[in-house]
Amino acid sequence: MEKIPYKIYLSEDEMPKSWYNVKAVMKELPDPFLHPGTLQPMTADELKPIFCDELVDQEMNTKDEFIPIPEGVTDYYRMYRPSPLVRAYNLEKQLGTPAKIYFKFEGNNTSGSHKLNSAAAQVYYAKQQGIESLTTETGAGQWGSALSMACAYYGVPLDVFMVKISSEQKPYRKVLMETYGAKVHASPSTETAVGRRILEENPGTGGSLGCAISEALETAMSRKNCRYVLGSVLDHVILHQTVIGLETQTACEKYGIKPDVIIGCVGGGSNFGGLIAPFMGGRIKGENSIEFVGIEPASCPSLTRGRYAYDFGDTGKMTPLIRMYTLGSGFMPSPNHAGGLRYHGMSPIISKLFHDGYITARSVEQSKVFDVASIFAKCEGILPAPESSHAIYGAVEEALKCKETGEEKTILFGLTGTGYFDMTAYMNYNSGNMVDHIPTDEDLEKGFATIPDIGK
């Protein structure tokens, strides 16, 4: 066994050659997408006008545990991967915990997050298929930045619908996307029918991921040879993100690290899903007994306070019906600096695993998240994104429990990104003006009322 360095960098030869498809080993599968008109399971042919063919095939694949990564995607991955697995020695010292804390750091690329892992794959497949333009939505701006980078590299034009409140909180995200050649629209915009309708009903709205998705979908479907791409939630996105978990697994095996608990932040679920998938596969097969914990914002608590139901993925009700934990597609999350976690729904894979007891979840208020973000920044030298800081919070909670009990647990969490474009949030926190928004039961009931009643 090699000596454990501060940061574990795998060699390029050790990078995964395939993604990991956890559905191939799940005992029960997530329920299929339903067509909102017929309530029948969607077929691949029905999905292919929206998504690229290869991505639909990946979405539907329930039998191959490993799906090869094309060389054209690996070429892109090599520009910023493998990412380091870091031992948080300083954080351990700061907390005085006997626990060992590791984090897989996905922020060392210009998009600032893990999102590039799926962006590169999706744009690669679009290019291969001869697609002439793409549309997408972005919340915090990390997905939009990542997709802009991938589109610039592979040469595919891109329109980004950016959640309005985020575009105001993060003006420089827009400039970054534009520097990479993307066209950026604040959502809701007046450029789509659904955007105009939402603006009419709710003129002062700061928008939401669900609403931006509707706008991007409408645009993609109204254009010739254009497709829509999504940065989270869907199974194929989680598939691409498993490059995170697979690298982590290789590093753990190489250095004899055995995590007791793996923690991630959950918004749509892609980073958490990608991080845990291969370990989850092992747990389902009885090879480990790792505990998996998702941390979500108290302002948008889909797992901890949502319902497991068929719902639309977007506010405009244009997507297939998806069985997932949801607050209702009409739920408008209150302002929160972790824009990437402001989504009413949740990945169907994560939802199913949570429902079946393989995953637990906790929620936390943003002011507490920034408390640990600030400590982490100072002692580990990395300024974390607000989203990622939810995972830090979970790890700190766990490490402090170990301090009480004396347990020497191995805690591993996903540090999905950096906060360089979140300085407004840090400014807000530094000045002591940060407010926590927790929806009341009444707020939630209003959201739940928008979940379609389809008798399931």
Place this chain on the structure above:
Amino acid sequence: MEKIPYKIYLSEDEMPKSWYNVKAVMKELPDPFLHPGTLQPMTADELKPIFCDELVDQEMNTKDEFIPIPEGVTDYYRMYRPSPLVRAYNLEKQLGTPAKIYFKFEGNNTSGSHKLNSAAAQVYYAKQQGIESLTTETGAGQWGSALSMACAYYGVPLDVFMVKISSEQKPYRKVLMETYGAKVHASPSTETAVGRRILEENPGTGGSLGCAISEALETAMSRKNCRYVLGSVLDHVILHQTVIGLETQTACEKYGIKPDVIIGCVGGGSNFGGLIAPFMGGRIKGENSIEFVGIEPASCPSLTRGRYAYDFGDTGKMTPLIRMYTLGSGFMPSPNHAGGLRYHGMSPIISKLFHDGYITARSVEQSKVFDVASIFAKCEGILPAPESSHAIYGAVEEALKCKETGEEKTILFGLTGTGYFDMTAYMNYNSGNMVDHIPTDEDLEKGFATIPDIGK
């Protein structure tokens, strides 16, 4: 010989154990600092009220080729080093050049640049000496960010004087420094006598590094047990930055890479000095014949249009007299987005090596710099800082020459940092509003008139 990967990461064991002191092998040394009153060489005792003792000793050291890096500094380095040496395959393809292009990337840390290498060392020594607070200046904000991070880690309070124009162009830099606990003042400020004087003489000024240095110096000298730290120019800063060149050298030796030309951007000279120092040592000893090229902004051309003379390091004429290439301490560089390169002077080591013909220099307008920055961002997936992009420009020029001649040169450049906090500059460039400022001969004469006439 191992196969050359896309990114070369050394192991932690391969990290340098010592810094490299090029003065120990230089055939002629830079001239000594002079006391502005007596015009006699400054002694260590005269410098120690301003700088930490150990740093003064390093500044004066002309005999030890290697100076050990303390374990307390290595602990910090391990959080973000070793940095990768990257083969710019995509840039080569984009340019259609037969040249091989490598860059040493120093941007993968929260401060966003190489500055952390000296910040960690300087704060470590201050803490060891029992210093109770530090002051500094910052131009682009990279040095201020780096020093704030190091001060947070080692636990030393910090005041930063930030060039006013930069603090306006980069508001989030200030928030970043504050997140790390620093106090930030826009310079010229009304908090120092020299700041008030400069404001009186030139009320609309955007400030300059030279002016911010005066303010930080005055503050340090007026406080008990406080020292001033500088992020560039001085020999001990270049010494700390040689960790860049030493890692590069180890990686080159490990993979059989033999650079024909090494290129860096030059402002105060610390990154370029640190990158080239060990290679320069080899060249002086006759072990290689590498060409060393510094690239500076046309708006602040100290090497290409300045004079080699004794001058003050700051606008307020508080520093010792330093023999260097200078535009005169009264030269006010016009606005330019590469704030880190807006300095009237130049490292005495770089100045001497340039004067003796070991280094060549070229200048370039910022609009051309952003042209290549934009290409580089798209094909290499890293958004470069405006400062660093000067080096990219130099490398591209060199690679295009190779395209003409068919030469397969190996070009290596320093990519000192990322542009995440320079989005105003990119916005300006994207919108087509970027203006180039080149000082006229008359402008330069005005600056030269402020160089003290001491008969040398």
